[in-house]
Amino acid sequence: MKDFSFEPVLAKAKTIPSSWYTDAAMLSLEQAQIFRRTWQLVAHISQLQEVGDFFTCDVAGEPIVLVRSQDGQLRGFFNVCKHRAGPVARDCGRRKSLQCFYHGWTYSLEGELLRAPEFEGVACFDQKDFALDPVRVEQWGPFLFANLDPDAPPLREYLGDIPAETAHIPLMEMGHYKRVDYYIDCNWKVYVDNYLEGYHIPTAHPGLFKEVDYKQYFVETQRYYSKQHSPIRNPNSLYRRDLPSDKEPEALYYWLFPNVMLNFYPDNLQTNVILPLGHDKTVTIFEWYVLNPDKEGWKERFADSFAFSNQVQAEDIEICEYVQRGLRSRSYDQGRFSVKRENGVHHFHGLLCEFLQEGEGVLADKSKP
Numbered sequence: 400m401k402d403f404s405f406e407p408v409l410a411k412a413k414t415i416p417s418s419w420y421t422d423a424a425m426l427s428l429e430q431a432q433i434f435r436r437t438w439q440l441v442a443h444i445s446q447l448q449e450v451g452d453f454f455t456c457d458v459a460g461e462p463i464v465l466v467r468s469q470d471g472q473l474r475g476f477f478n479v480c481k482h483r484a485g486p487v488a489r490d491c492g493r494r495k496s497l498q499c500f501y502h503g504w505t506y507s508l509e510g511e512l513l514r515a516p517e518f519e520g521v522a523c524f525d526q527k528d529f530a531l532d533p534v535r536v537e538q539w540g541p542f543l544f545a546n547l548d549p550d551a552p553p554l555r556e557y558l559g560d561i562p563a564e565t566a567h568i569p570l571m572e573m574g575h576y577k578r579v580d581y582y583i584d585c586n587w588k589v590y591v592d593n594y595l596e597g598y599h600i601p602t603a604h605p606g607l608f609k610e611v612d613y614k615q616y617f618v619e620t621q622r623y624y625s626k627q628h629s630p631i632r633n634p635n636s637l638y639r640r641d642l643p644s645d646k647e648p649e650a651l652y653y654w655l656f657p658n659v660m661l662n663f664y665p666d667n668l669q670t671n672v673i674l675p676l677g678h679d680k681t682v683t684i685f686e687w688y689v690l691n692p693d694k695e696g697w698k699e700r701f702a703d704s705f706a707f708s709n710q711v712q713a714e715d716i717e718i719c720e721y722v723q724r725g726l727r728s729r730s731y732d733q734g735r736f737s738v739k740r741e742n743g744v745h746h747f748h749g750l751l752c753e754f755l756q757e758g759e760g761v762l763a764d765k766s767k768p
């Protein structure tokens with residue numbers, strides 16, 4: 400039995416034990432206690448515009464289908480037929496109903512079983528009892544999130560002040576530009592830890608260090624998310640171009656517990672979803688959205704920005720893979736936190752302990768450093 404107690408005072412705290420990053424059993428516990436109880440970013444609204452549009456995905460190992468139902472609502476279901484567990488949808492598309500690929504049972508877009516062919520004479524069989532199990536789906540701006548836990552707090556509670564703080568950014572007008580998946584040989588938490596502090600920027604990201612105002616770079620923690628904020632220092636920065644000169648450009652980086660990152664710039668944004676593929680393998684899915692993606696010249700202009708982001712990502716991947724090897728070493732177990740720079744990592748470790756522990760949250764009102 401692991402000890403999930405947590406030291407809420409940053410100056411006294413230690414990082415979580417190295418075995419949490421290297422033990423395969425830990426991942427099953429995290430899937431059950433964390434990934435199946437939190438809001439997972441699964442789709443963009445452009446994927447579910449019209450009645451009948453559907454989209455399949457995986458949430459913490461569960462097959463899920465999202466649909467725009469007849470009444471225009473967004474709904475989510477387990478993509479598991481009630482007959483013998485076949486898939487009621489594959490990939491994405493538009494349909495009037497969902498039909499299982501195995502024996503053809505048909506479900507409405509609201510999840511009710513409409514037709515079970517050749518099932519006459521089956522005892523105690525009432526179609527009404529065989530509806531697809533629903534999954535919670537909630538929307539913020541263009542982003543769709545799913546949560547497998549019927550008792551989890553609503554998405555807006557997770558997001559706290561983020562919608563208000565980003566209200567000036569035309570999220571709904573930004574179109575999809577590009578997706579890149581990066582495969583990394585490290586535990587998912589190594590990557591998240593790395594994202595949550597700017598402490599490594601001067602050493603690990605010399606190029607990025609020139610762009611950000613490191614002295615004013617700080618991390619603010621909230622109940623279920625943290626925010627990294629930095630004015631953009633370099634007047635020739637990509638992010639400064641085309642902005643009215645009186646407007647101070649800034650980069651806003653939000654992380655939502657446990658594995659979603661939303662990086663906002665004045666005219667583009669990037670989402671990162673960090674998914675464990677094993678206890679020492681992670682995929683980070685980057686999606687870029689830009690204003691007027693069809694506008695001429697975007698491709699050339701964004702190419703620079705993309706190359707820069709790719710470089711920073713390559714630097715992070717390299718260090719994360721080294722850290723994973725270090726965590727396996729018998730010479731290391733737990734580290735300490737910089738009070739000035741690593742409050743975001745400490746906050747993440749607190750939420751991990753809270754979710755891994757059964758019962759009431761230990762950190763309910765102590766998430767600030």
Ligand code: FES
Pocket residue numbers: 480481482483484485486499500501502503504
């Ligand atoms: S498993 Fe779906 S119809 Fe048989």
Ligand SMILES: [Fe+2]
Pocket residue numbers: 593594599603604711715
């Ligand atoms: Fe980094």
